[in-house]
Amino acid sequence: MQDLYEDAQLTEEESEESSDSYSQLVWQRFSRSKAAIVGGLMIVMLVVLAILPEFFSPYNLYATALGDSYTPPTQIRFLDLDGNFSLRPFVYKQELEIDPVTYQARPKIDPDNRYNVQFFVRSWEYKLFGLITTDLHLFGLDTDEVRLHLLGTDRFGRDLWGRICLAGRVSLSLSILAAVIAIVIGSSVGVISGYYGGAIDNVIQRLVEVVMSFPELPLWMALAAVIPTTWSGEQKFLVMAFIFPFLRWAVLAREVRGKVLSLRETDFILAAKEQGAGDIRIIFKHLYPNVLSHVIVILTLMIPDIILAEAFLSFLGIGINEPLTSWGFLMKSAQSLETLGQNTWILTPVIFIVVAVLGLNFLGDGLRDAADPYSNL
Numbered sequence: 001m002q003d004l005y006e007d008a009q010l011t012e013e014e015s016e017e018s019s020d021s022y023s024q025l026v027w028q029r030f031s032r033s034k035a036a037i038v039g040g041l042m043i044v045m046l047v048v049l050a051i052l053p054e055f056f057s058p059y060n061l062y063a064t065a066l067g068d069s070y071t072p073p074t075q076i077r078f079l080d081l082d083g084n085f086s087l088r089p090f091v092y093k094q095e096l097e098i099d100p101v102t103y104q105a106r107p108k109i110d111p112d113n114r115y116n117v118q119f120f121v122r123s124w125e126y127k128l129f130g131l132i133t134t135d136l137h138l139f140g141l142d143t144d145e146v147r148l149h150l151l152g153t154d155r156f157g158r159d160l161w162g163r164i165c166l167a168g169r170v171s172l173s174l175s176i177l178a179a180v181i182a183i184v185i186g187s188s189v190g191v192i193s194g195y196y197g198g199a200i201d202n203v204i205q206r207l208v209e210v211v212m213s214f215p216e217l218p219l220w221m222a223l224a225a226v227i228p229t230t231w232s233g234e235q236k237f238l239v240m241a242f243i244f245p246f247l248r249w250a251v252l253a254r255e256v257r258g259k260v261l262s263l264r265e266t267d268f269i270l271a272a273k274e275q276g277a278g279d280i281r282i283i284f285k286h287l288y289p290n291v292l293s294h295v296i297v298i299l300t301l302m303i304p305d306i307i308l309a310e311a312f313l314s315f316l317g318i319g320i321n322e323p324l325t326s327w328g329f330l331m332k333s334a335q336s337l338e339t340l341g342q343n344t345w346i347l348t349p350v351i352f353i354v355v356a357v358l359g360l361n362f363l364g365d366g367l368r369d370a371a372d373p374y375s376n377l
Contacts, residue, residue: 026293029370036366042359046352050168054126057162058140058148063124065157070343072107073152081111089117093146115141117148152345154333163325164349170326172356174241175306179299182245183252187295190256191283195264205257211250219247220309224318233324240319244306252298259291293367300364304357311353327353 030036049056076089093113121140128134141148150161193204223243227236263269264287272282307327313319314328321329330349 026370030366033366033369035362036370039359039362039364039366042355043363046168046172046356046359049165050172052128053162053165053169055128055136056138056165057159058121058123058137059159059162060124061158061162061166063158065153068147068149068153068157069155071147071149071153071157072343073345074147074149075107076117076148076150080114081109090114091117091141091146091148113145115143115146118142151348152343154330154346160330160345160348163330164327164352167325167327167330167349168352168356170237170320170324171307171310171328171353174237174310174320174326175244175303177241178244178306179248179302181242182248182302183295183299185245186249186252187256187288187291189249190253191260191287191291193253194257194260195279195283195287197261197264201257204253208250208253211247212254214247216247217309220244220313221316221318224313227318233321236320237324240310240313244309248302248306252295252302255294255298256291259294260287263287263290297364297368300360300367304360307353307356307360 053061074091074094076091078086078089080086080090091114093110093115094107095110097108117139118141119139121137121142122135123137123140125133125135139148149159151164152160154160154163189204189208193201193208220243223246224240227239231239269282269286272286277285310319310326311328311331314321314326315331315335317332319328320326327349331347333346
């Protein structure tokens, strides 16, 4: 008994001493993965745009301008029509004219009206972080005769670049919240099931098998479709944040249970029991930290799946709706072949979805390799 007590003390002291070296090894291996670094930067960029969409948009995100409906993206230039280079980006005034052959609107450049793109300009007022009133924006023009739309406008004449940044706030926050809920439920259930075993394990695993037997996509669509149309956007957001984890937690619970089964009979767990450590302490002090790296990796890989699922449901009209907006909701305008054929810039939200999914997958792969820094050394 005394030997086990001394071994447990040594084990805890050694684990504390080696925690710094382990974290250093994880960071060193993660930093060597260029794909993971690129993925992390991609996600940081999207998060910044989602947090500050008003700052990055030169025009009011919520005001409609039907006269600018389906305006094509403004061409930012560094070369004028004579081929002279300019250090400052500029735009020409453009007017739409109807092609006599195809009857499609096309921009016509006015070379006599040239305007430089200004940075940190004053424009429409908004509340920064919902608290500070300001009218500072990253870029814009010092004239009202020409409008600067990086990605064009939607059917209501709203700046699509700003709307995409605003939509990222909903898409990213919804996917992160739903993934965290699924991770918390799945990892907790998996640890409890693997640690206690016996009848508790049997009951939990039968529940997990029942949940895993449901087809995900039809059930998501059914649950999202029964949400009352009279609910506010915030209510729909919260309900969808719980719909997505409904089926995702079961797979993680099964994976965590398998890891805990291999850990619960190890020496440091037996030593902790001999010291009189309670179940709660063993679970959260010893078992859960040893599966945390796997949980973090699953979190980064689950978020893109939820982004795609939300985009699909919103595209079908049973997900996020006005006054909220998401990347999938912005894609609803692309359902019309006529609109899609003439206004191809409506598809630009797809680029942001692809960037988010690729960035999270790159980041998740890097974390998965870094979580086991002692392999392939």
